[in-house]
Amino acid sequence: MISMSQIKATEPDIEAQDILNAWRLIFEEKYSSELDRFSLCEEDVFGFEVQWNYLKNTPLHSIFPNSPTKCLELGNQVIREQFQTRNSRTRPVIRIIGFDEEFSYQLEDVRTRDRGRLLSFNCIITNLDTPMGWLKKSEYICNDCETTWSIRQSLARERERSIHCSICADSYYKEMKRTEGKAKIPPPTNISMIVEANVYEDIQYIELTCPIMLAKHSEDETKNPLFHYLAVINDEYVGDLSLNQEVTVNAWVELDHLPNRDFAMDTRRVFIFKVHSIEPGFKT
Numbered sequence: 339m340i341s342m343s344q345i346k347a348t349e350p351d352i353e354a355q356d357i358l359n360a361w362r363l364i365f366e367e368k369y370s371s372e373l374d375r376f377s378l379c380e381e382d383v384f385g386f387e388v389q390w391n392y393l394k395n396t397p398l399h400s401i402f403p404n405s406p407t408k409c410l411e412l413g414n415q416v417i418r419e420q421f422q423t424r425n426s427r428t429r430p431v432i433r434i435i436g437f438d439e440e441f442s443y444q445l446e447d448v449r450t451r452d453r454g455r456l457l458s459f460n461c462i463i464t465n466l467d468t469p470m471g472w473l474k475k476s477e478y479i480c481n482d483c484e485t486t487w488s489i490r491q492s493l494a495r496e497r498e499r500s501i502h503c504s505i506c507a508d509s510y511y512k513e514m515k516r517t518e519g520k521a522k523i524p525p526p527t528n529i530s531m532i533v534e535a536n537v538y539e540d541i542q543y544i545e546l547t548c549p550i551m552l553a554k555h556s557e558d559e560t561k562n563p564l565f566h567y568l569a570v571i572n573d574e575y576v577g578d579l580s581l582n583q584e585v586t587v588n589a590w591v592e593l594d595h596l597p598n599r600d601f602a603m604d605t606r607r608v609f610i611f612k613v614h615s616i617e618p619g620f621k622t
């Protein structure tokens with residue numbers, strides 16, 4: 339995964355430059371009036387919908403299916419620049435919609451080999467959990483040398499904490515080695531979290547079912563329980579969906595790593611769908 343700071347610090351590779359240029363052209367040629375209009379909105383996060391169709395005559399058409407995360411991170415960088423030039427403080431996020439046939443998939447056909455793919459599913463929403471915030475990125479500062487650094491957290495994993503400053507640790511261990519542990523110097527642990535620089539994200543766990551399975555289930559006389567798939571939505575989608583809503587969900591297939599879930603017997607239980615974008619209604 340490429341972080342924003344790495345992109346700024348180093349020359350982007352050739353593929354990254356192609357991606358950046360493609361996004362700039364799409365925004366300038368297809369969305370300039372929308373950018374003018376939406377940059378006036380006052381929400382903290384704004385989902386900016388981009389038609390997949392506009393990516394198709396650009397290098398993104400071939401790069402996106404293999405590197406969707408890279409394409410989206412660079413695209414979000416471009417659209418943030420576009421909002422910033424328009425003096426907007428809103429954080430826009432690209433939501434690609436209108437994916438074509440090659441992305442279409444049935445929930446019931448997903449297997450573990452599909453892990454990491456971004457696919458498009460017809461879904462019915464069967465459960466909505468309580469929305470919550472999670473710490474996405476935490477910032478630290480060393481009180482001795484004033485270096486700052488950040489740690490990207492992973493959703494539903496134990497929070498990673500910094501325990502020392504790596505710059506100060508370097509000289510500390512060198513000095514300790516030189517004096518065979520006899521140096522009277524403080525350990526490199528004089529660090530603090532910069533609470534106001536922490537980045538939180540709103541998320542909501544939801545459950546989905548497959549319309550085909552639902553239809554089979556209603557005709558099934560043995561009445562096996564209907565299977566529900568776990569998915570997670572973020573930012574502007576949180577709190578915006580309703581039960582039994584029919585939607586097209588464009589999502590990454592991921593494996594759930596919560597250790598206390600019961601995976602037994604049913605491999606479908608290991609999936610978690612990380613939602614990229616949602617469109618009303620089923621795709622035909």
Ligand SMILES: [Zn+2]
Binds near residue numbers: 483484
């Ligand atoms: Zn330090």
